[in-house]
Amino acid sequence: MNTVLVVFVILLVLKLGTGIVLDLLNVRYAQARAGEVPESFRDFIDLPTYQKSIEYTAAKTRFGIVSDLYDAAVLALVLLLGILPWFYELFSAWFGYGIWGQALVLFLVGLVLGIPSMPFDYWSTFHLEERFGFNKSTKKLWIIDKIKGTILGFAIGYPLLALLIYLVSSAGALWWVWGFAVFFLFQLVMVVAYPMFIMPLFNKLEPMEEGDLKTRLFALADRTGFKAQTILVLDGSKRSGHSNAFFSGFGRFRRIVLYDTLIEQMEPDELEAVLAHEIGHYKLGHIPKMMAMAALTSFGMFAVLGWLANADWFVQAFHFSAAQEGQIGIVPVLLLFMLLSGLVTFWLSPLSSRLSRKHEYEADAFARDAMGSYAPLSQALRKLHKENLSNLTPHPIYSSFHYSHPTLVERESSLRVQS
Numbered sequence: 001m002n003t004v005l006v007v008f009v010i011l012l013v014l015k016l017g018t019g020i021v022l023d024l025l026n027v028r029y030a031q032a033r034a035g036e037v038p039e040s041f042r043d044f045i046d047l048p049t050y051q052k053s054i055e056y057t058a059a060k061t062r063f064g065i066v067s068d069l070y071d072a073a074v075l076a077l078v079l080l081l082g083i084l085p086w087f088y089e090l091f092s093a094w095f096g097y098g099i100w101g102q103a104l105v106l107f108l109v110g111l112v113l114g115i116p117s118m119p120f121d122y123w124s125t126f127h128l129e130e131r132f133g134f135n136k137s138t139k140k141l142w143i144i145d146k147i148k149g150t151i152l153g154f155a156i157g158y159p160l161l162a163l164l165i166y167l168v169s170s171a172g173a174l175w176w177v178w179g180f181a182v183f184f185l186f187q188l189v190m191v192v193a194y195p196m197f198i199m200p201l202f203n204k205l206e207p208m209e210e211g212d213l214k215t216r217l218f219a220l221a222d223r224t225g226f227k228a229q230t231i232l233v234l235d236g237s238k239r240s241g242h243s244n245a246f247f248s249g250f251g252r253f254r255r256i257v258l259y260d261t262l263i264e265q266m267e268p269d270e271l272e273a274v275l276a277h278e279i280g281h282y283k284l285g286h287i288p289k290m291m292a293m294a295a296l297t298s299f300g301m302f303a304v305l306g307w308l309a310n311a312d313w314f315v316q317a318f319h320f321s322a323a324q325e326g327q328i329g330i331v332p333v334l335l336l337f338m339l340l341s342g343l344v345t346f347w348l349s350p351l352s353s354r355l356s357r358k359h360e361y362e363a364d365a366f367a368r369d370a371m372g373s374y375a376p377l378s379q380a381l382r383k384l385h386k387e388n389l390s391n392l393t394p395h396p397i398y399s400s401f402h403y404s405h406p407t408l409v410e411r412e413s414s415l416r417v418q419s
């Protein structure tokens with residue numbers, strides 16, 4: 001076995017091991033507190049609901065561990081047994097080694113690699129989520145979603161991949177800088193296009209219904225200097241009982257999306273607080289900041305790609321043969337990169353989670369100041385946690401590693417600090 005494969009196996013085991021240790025730590029931590037509702041939650045959650053939230057956490061964790069083990073086994077098999085080059089060569093023999101042919105090969109191999117995880121996706125929706133009363137999707141809708149997602153992925157991905165392969169073959173040694181520029185532009189477009197064109201393919205996005213609630217929310221938007229026409233309601237209840245709200249886009253193309261499930265659950269002043277929080281994300285420039293962070297990451301990734309593109313030892317270690325004269329050899333590199341990058345980026349997730357949590361604290365403070373009190377947001381957060389059966393007592397190491405939002409306790413204590 002060569003060095004590259006040894007390094008691969010070590011990285012895989014380290015990631016898997018760390019993930020599972022964190023999972024177990026987290027679940028034990030919650031289960032150790034299942035006997036009674038901790039003091040700080042007694043005001044809003046009863047014992048049965050609290051215990052159900054721990055059970056939900058445990059069930060999701062078990063499912064996550066099994067699916068991580070399975071994914072790792074599939075990845076190891078695909079890479080160690082030469083299955084990846086086998087598929088690559090099979091599809092390349094059909095579609096050729098030209099730019100469009102290779103883009104198609106890349107897309108199709110990606111599609112095939114996605115098949116093994118589909119049963120897990122199905123199980124998660126129709127067993128796990130179903131058992132806790134969250135699933136509202138039907139098998140028909142699930143299948144339609146998969147088909148739509150694949151077609152959409154093809155419509156967007158195919159030309160983009162072809163462009164990338166074209167750059168490799170004609171932009172010289174610094175092709176990866178161009179690749180990065182194209183990719184970053186694409187990300188910018190997606191931030192705007194996602195809520196405007198892609199979400200409507202899966203969900204209904206509508207302006208708020210006339211009435212007291214709309215008047216109140218629009219008045220809040222006015223007061224905080226946010227153009228209110230861009231507040232939309234999404235029929236999240238079509239698929240899941242989970243509730244949410246988010247902000248996306250920038251400038252004229254910004255959108256705040258409230259799930260119908262959220263509107264159902266909350267009192268008007270709580271909804272106002274949630275809206276104020278989302279407006280906070282906009283006012284405080286969180287999207288541009290996240291985009292800058294994403295740009296930095298993808299620049300690094302493309303630099304690595306540019307280096308690997310010339311490293312024959314890399315693809316050969318995974319049983320690919322070196323590119324022949326006149327062939328574009330980048331697709332094996334891209335495939336391997338796609339499969340392997342997670343082994344490295346996993347260790348960066350605490351960093352991006354941390355930045356995201358910092359933004360959440362800032363948006364919370366903005367909402368508190370806009371509402372003139374911490375109470376409505378605090379109430380809203382409590383309800384969100386309760387209704388979504390969120391884990392109220394995650395292990396501190398687990399939450400600092402994985403959580404994009406601070407825990408309820410952390411958010412409430414930060415809200416109470418006067419700014």
Ligand SMILES: [Zn+2]
Pocket residue numbers: 277278281359360363
């Ligand atoms: Zn937020």
